[in-house]
Amino acid sequence: MDLSxxxxxxxxxxxxxNFILSRFLGLCSFIGVSKNSTPAVSMGLAVTFxxxxxxxITWLIYNFILLPYHLEYLRTISFILVIASFVQFAEIIxxxxxxxxxxxxxxxxxxxxxxxAVFGVAVLNTDVFFLHGQAVPNSFIKAVVQGFGAGAxxxxxxxxxxxxxxxxxxxxxxxxxxxxxxxFIIASLMSLAFLGFSGFKI
Amino acid sequence: xxxMGEFIKGLWRENPTFRIVLGLCPTLAVSTSVSNGIxxxxxxxxxxxxxxxxxxxxxxxxxxxVRIPCFIVIIAxxxxxxxxxxxxxxxxxxxxxxxxxxxxxxxxxxxxxxxAFSSKEPPLRSIMDALGMGIGFTWALILISAIRELLGNxxxxxxxxxxxxxxxxxxxxxxxxxxxxxxxxxxxxxxTTKRR
Amino acid sequence: MNQMFKFGMILGVICLLAxxxxxxxxxxxxxxxxxxxxxxxQAALKAILPAADSFKEKTLDGIxxxxxxxxxxxxxxxLKITASGYGGYIxxxxxxxxxxxxxxxxxxxxxxxxxLGSQIDQVKPGEKDPWFLRQxxxxxxxxxxxxxxxxxxxxxxxxxxxxxGAIRTGADVFLLKVKR
Numbered sequence: 001m002d003l004s005x006x007x008x009x010x011x012x013x014x015x016x017x018n019f020i021l022s023r024f025l026g027l028c029s030f031i032g033v034s035k036n037s038t039p040a041v042s043m044g045l046a047v048t049f050x051x052x053x054x055x056x057i058t059w060l061i062y063n064f065i066l067l068p069y070h071l072e073y074l075r076t077i078s079f080i081l082v083i084a085s086f087v088q089f090a091e092i093i094x095x096x097x098x099x100x101x102x103x104x105x106x107x108x109x110x111x112x113x114x115x116x117a118v119f120g121v122a123v124l125n126t127d128v129f130f131l132h133g134q135a136v137p138n139s140f141i142k143a144v145v146q147g148f149g150a151g152a153x154x155x156x157x158x159x160x161x162x163x164x165x166x167x168x169x170x171x172x173x174x175x176x177x178x179x180x181x182x183x184f185i186i187a188s189l190m191s192l193a194f195l196g197f198s199g200f201k202i
Numbered sequence: 203x204x205x206m207g208e209f210i211k212g213l214w215r216e217n218p219t220f221r222i223v224l225g226l227c228p229t230l231a232v233s234t235s236v237s238n239g240i241x242x243x244x245x246x247x248x249x250x251x252x253x254x255x256x257x258x259x260x261x262x263x264x265x266x267x268v269r270i271p272c273f274i275v276i277i278a279x280x281x282x283x284x285x286x287x288x289x290x291x292x293x294x295x296x297x298x299x300x301x302x303x304x305x306x307x308x309x310x311x312x313x314x315x316x317x318a319f320s321s322k323e324p325p326l327r328s329i330m331d332a333l334g335m336g337i338g339f340t341w342a343l344i345l346i347s348a349i350r351e352l353l354g355n356x357x358x359x360x361x362x363x364x365x366x367x368x369x370x371x372x373x374x375x376x377x378x379x380x381x382x383x384x385x386x387x388x389x390x391x392x393x394t395t396k397r398r
Numbered sequence: 399m400n401q402m403f404k405f406g407m408i409l410g411v412i413c414l415l416a417x418x419x420x421x422x423x424x425x426x427x428x429x430x431x432x433x434x435x436x437x438x439x440q441a442a443l444k445a446i447l448p449a450a451d452s453f454k455e456k457t458l459d460g461i462x463x464x465x466x467x468x469x470x471x472x473x474x475x476x477l478k479i480t481a482s483g484y485g486g487y488i489x490x491x492x493x494x495x496x497x498x499x500x501x502x503x504x505x506x507x508x509x510x511x512x513x514l515g516s517q518i519d520q521v522k523p524g525e526k527d528p529w530f531l532r533q534x535x536x537x538x539x540x541x542x543x544x545x546x547x548x549x550x551x552x553x554x555x556x557x558x559x560x561x562x563g564a565i566r567t568g569a570d571v572f573l574l575k576v577k578r
Binding site: 021022023024025026027028031073074075076077080081084085113114115116118119120123124127174175176177178180181182183184185187188189191192195 | 223224225226227230231270271274275278279281282285286301304305307308309310313372375376377378379380381383384385387388389391392395
């Protein structure tokens with residue numbers, strides 16, 4: 001077990017290849033839900049939960065069903081179905097068993113099915129942690145770590161952006177740049193800052 | 203005449219990229235070169251048309267509660283068909299779009315149109331709607347990728363225009379994409395509100 | 399419960415139909431996809447060793463490679479190498495002579511960052527082959543290294559080192575095995 005490689009994956013997905021700021025995955029909810037920090041962070045937590053779980057489930061499906069039976073072409077359809085059903089299932093369970101938790105992020109769960117970050121990390125896992133149709137060593141844990149890191153990176157970007165946008169409420173933004181355009185421009189500057197991490201190697 | 207309206211609205215008034223601001227992940231990620239932009243636009247248009255037709259056909263059979271999973275399955279089918287055909291007939295394009303071809307399945311435009319339009323309208327009008335949205339998406343992609351490729355690489359569609367300046371690399375990278383779309387939407391807002 | 403069952407049935411039928419359609423599409427496109435891959439491999443081989451007149455595909459302890467023949471005698475090897483790059487795997491073919499001099503390198507597939515790592519197979523305007531890969535020609539495959547023989551791409555040190563390192567270890571392992 002090589003702990004440093006997991007830490008590397010985590011740092012890489014949170015900072016170096018931040019899902020929103022350098023891969024553009026999950027951008028729609030990033031622009032849509034980042035006006036205030038409380039919902040933004042709740043959304044981030046919900047996404048982290050789903051990306052972690054989805055990484056697990058899709059890895060198992062890919063490794064034990066799709067690969068052995070040469071059904072790789074069913075990847076898209078099976079992943080999206082599994083993610084959609086998992087999200088629905090999680091919503092029901094959380095609503096029944098943990099109403100407090102449901103209040104925090106439950107309402108964002110339905111939105112997450114079509115969040116590119118979730119499906120994106122599942123596809124990325126199969127691209128990166130499988131070589132010549134075989135799982136690389138420890139690939140299950142790596143996939144889960146990458147799933148968690150993707151969610152954590154998403155939450156970080158949401159937190160930063162919502163903090164900035166809360167202040168922006170009091171700023172005199174030119175009318176035509178209000179809302180989406182100024183958010184893109186800020187995201188661009190943030191992404192420029194995150195570019196400073198690129199090429200880091202541990 | 204009404205048919206024409208369904209088609210036209212996607213081009214400008216309800217342009218998915220600039221007006222509704224949907225389907226951004228692929229828009230920004232693949233718009234590093236014009237050829238990528240065209241490829242992605244055409245692929246997404248095909249998926250839009252295919253899924254809109256089928257969603258519209260099954261709209262009265264599928265019960266309300268399971269409609270989203272059903273729509274997703276239909277969309278995923280068309281995405282996979284595009285993916286396989288692209289691999290077979292244009293492997294270079296398929297490689298440079300990479301994981302963003304399967305990601306069309308979570309492109310909010312596709313599910314958005316299925317849910318908002320074709321689940322309520324007959325097939326023919328759904329086709330017109332899909333065609334309009336698809337072309338609207340494609341031209342937005344071409345515009346963004348042309349700007350980024352010209353500034354970031356000094357070329358358009360692979361043809362080198364000018365070697366008189368050292369292209370600022372950051373236009374090809376992530377920040378350039380976000381800046382381009384931010385300023386474009388800002389400009390469009392400026393000109394449309396001024397006219398009023 | 400009855401209603402749940404009906405919903406499940408409808409979804410199941412749609413899934414079944416979708417799978418059938420996809421299976422059919424896969425069967426239709428599969429030969430074409432494989433043909434395309436072979437075509438690209440052949441093009442890469444021709445570009446690496448233009449003088450060779452025939453290539454024979456072989457496998458040795460899991461290493462896939464081609465033997466290149468010129469006028470009936472062995473003129474070199476082309477190894478299929480997978481490097482672990484910045485954005486994923488880089489699949490490439492490296493051509494070497496039997497005594498380990500690199501004749502050429504071609505990238506088959508990569509997912510490096512556009513604008514940075516993607517320069518590993520970028521062709522500059524007015525040129526015919528990728529400038530980064532051209533540096534490898536004539537270098538000794540078993541000792542080739544960034545800085546010493548190869549100038550890394552600005553802003554893409556990891557991609558440059560991934561390609562160089564994979565060729566070095568790939569060729570080293572292969573040459574030891576093939577001599578035996």
